[in-house]
Amino acid sequence: MIDYQGEKFKEFLKSKNIGASKAAEILGVSRQTVYQYFKSTSLERETVSNILSKFQTSEEDVFGINRQTVIRPIHQNARDLGDATIYDEEGLNKFVEISPGRYRMGVELVPVYAQAGYLSGYMDQQYLEELPKHYITVDKFVKGNYKAFEISGDSMDNGSIKDALPHGTIVTCREVKRELWTSKFHTHEWPNWIIVHKTEGIVAKQIAKQNLETGTLTLRSLNPDKDRYPDFEIKLDDCVQIFNVVKRELK
Structure with missing residues (x-):
């Protein structure tokens, strides 16, 4: 066929x-x-x-x-398009094989200049089509909704090479489906998060606490200056999307 x-x-x-x-x-x-x-x-x-x-x-x-x-299908989680381009079964992620077992994966990048419009445009296909693309190398086909975001400011910069997200860092993230928000987020496995909030906009933080009963998150900045960047609480009902950061590229 x-x-x-x-x-x-x-x-x-x-x-x-x-x-x-x-x-x-x-x-x-x-x-x-x-x-x-x-x-x-x-x-x-x-x-x-x-x-x-x-x-x-x-x-x-x-x-x-x-x-x-x-x-013909070439992988249980992918579909061959007749050339080097491969899609997962959901059609969300595109891969290009660059060598045996290594693939170039392209995702939409939300740079700082486009973040103001993301809240109203994240469901708009035209808006997403016009976003620039960011590419990472992976060793397997992955599923889910992936996006890349550009970090602005120094709230997530503590000078550490391990988890810090300095100004200009590009983070690739995987969305956590809304039906999973009633369970504990895997903060030990994924320390950094991108929260798309109705009033706060796009926020890069760590999740310090999660209260399942009240449906709230306490967000924490990595910057040690707590006078400028104190912990604060948000309600999950006020969140539009939640992503865990899976890869970062320092500027």
């Missing part, structure tokens, strides 16, 4: 300098539908026919395949 990958369609549009809005107009669909096409790992045949007809092109030009091309 041939899989018509949405990522290939996205690359085709990019090569033609056609944006999502223009593509939606050409195809007679909404812009949101076009973004859904981009994320699809197997477009419907009717959709493919519409793309080929409206853009007056061929399967090979758009998808890089012909009818004799068969795309």
Whole structure:
């Protein structure tokens, strides 16, 4: 069976300098539908026919395949796209094999200048598409929602090489699903966290305490100046997303 990958369609549009809005107009669909096409790992045949007809092109030009091309799974947690690009089963994470057993993984990066808009845009596919990408090297396929954030300020800088997050550090993080917030966070395994808060914005902290009964977290800065950076408490109900930091790259 041939899989018509949405990522290939996205690359085709990019090569033609056609944006999502223009593509939606050409195809007679909404812009949101076009973004859904981009994320699809197997477009419907009717959709493919519409793309080929409206853009007056061929399967090979758009998808890089012909009818004799068969795309086979190469890993239980991944799907081969017919080239070096691999997606996990959920279609969230993209990997490029750079050597046997080593993969380049790309995630959206939320730099300091974009953090003010993240709270309103984190569910907006267009906003996420426009974010720059950050790449890390991994030795296995990973699942989950990963994002990278740029650290601003010195609240998480204690001069330690072990856990400090100095200004300009890029942290790659994995989201903790909301249904898991009622359990204890694994703070011993993951000391640093990114909290997306309704009023505080994007906050990099350590979790000093978690009260399951009241649904609150006590957050702590690494900076030893507690006059400037005292511990403070937040309610989980006021959090939008919670990420544990899995990798950091110092500036």
